[in-house]
Amino acid sequence: MQLVAKKKPSRKLMLTATMIAALTLFLAACSNKPITEHSTGLWDGGIILNFSRALIWLSNIWGGAPKYGLGIIAFTIIIRVIILPLMIYQSKSMRKTQELQPQLKALQAKYPGKDNESRQAMQREQQKLYAEAGVNPVAGCLPLLVQMPVLIALYQAIWRTQELKTGTFLGIQLGSNHSYFILPILAALFTFISSWLAMAGAPEQNGMTKSMTYVMPIIIFITAVSVPSALSLYWVVSNAFQAVQTWFIQNPFKIRAEREEKKAAERARRRKIEKAKRNAGKR
Template sequence: MLKKYSLAAAMIAVLLLLTGCFEIDQPITSESEGFWNSFFVYPLSWLIIQLADFFNGSFGWAIVVVTIMLRTIMLPLMIKQTRSAKAMQQIQPEIKKLQEKYSAKDQKTQQKLQQEMMALWQERGVNPLAGCLPILVQMPILLALYHAIMRTDIGDGSFLWFALDQPDYILPFIAGITTYIQQKMMMVQDNPQMKVLLVVMPVMIAVFAFFFPAALTLYWVVGNFYMIAQTYFITGPQASKRKDEKAAKSGGKK
């Protein structure tokens, strides 16, 4: 039940991120009032404008740099989330055995299943909720960046092949594909809910991207590429090799 609520909460959070929930049609300036505008949206808008000036008026490069900066700031949280997902993935075979052992749907059996799973998590040092905190912490920052992009006057500038202030017809496919790859790399095996999200999320992102200015889709694509590189570095073959080498050295010292 908790997983279902977590999945629903994540979906709602993404919808809020993509659609916004307040003042989205009002330009952001230094005169904008309110805690949200003054301490979240306007500083990011100001940074985008300053970087655009640095890049000779290129708001595209400004959005790329701001996205990388924010992702880097949030890197410790994202590493925690990635490692949590990896740890859950490693114990999935044992969880599946427990689910098969306690397959009956009566309340007593299900309570026993939950007790056994909690014991397994404690034994392996895995917290199934550890991946939720980073999402909750980063969501206001990402939402603020979304507002900053949507409420900053970027004019009719272009970047690469697309106009930043208009929807593009190629970038949404890149957004959907990179979202799929990023989720696939972090997906916990044999988790039906994650498999559903693996399909639904990329499609939803791509569909929204067809209706939003390309500036917002650019932010999403850059963030996805950053996450793909980060996930590969943390959980890829080289990461496992480095872990084995470290364990071998520790064993040799003993």
């Protein structure tokens, strides 16, 4: 996540943007063959069909006419609860990485990366620092990697199931991308809130971490505009869930308070040592 050269995009941002672009291209090329009870194969008959059944079942439990938007919301929350342990692991790893920022910044100053030898030395020192702190620098990308197959299967289930494709939520047809920008804006907004909360607790922020807070919502917005509204709704609920989760697990105000307490305790300890030295000198 940290950079070898400060002007290069972060690995997480590059991977996220690449995966979202790949997802958009993949979805554009997906099969349009309808999913029915007679669909066969591991993907169509196993995964997509069961996603379709789950979405329809969740939409029917609300009583009255099927509420497909509520079904997608319930489905999203279930997925988020399932991957919650992974998200907690990501949050803890991110916090450890944030606490390493001053040391990583010192390494950047020591190894500016102007030649191969400097870059290799920087990488070795970074890996050593991560290992000593028990940090996995790619942990931040794991939730996205896990959710990619879910997003693809969700798209396929809605796009290839006529009942879901023609379903609506608050007057928005779930199978189309004509949501009047409401869902894409909400998806981008909750992405920003979640990213801001995650970054606000960092002891130091460089230009790249700040830019990620603003670039990621833009990427989500552009992507959400071009995919079916059902996926935009998934992103809205998922990122809202992420924002709430971040508030409780990685609350930046609590983290800052804890950091200040540690600094105050360290200052008090040093003053105590200095006082003891002065008293010893007088004797």
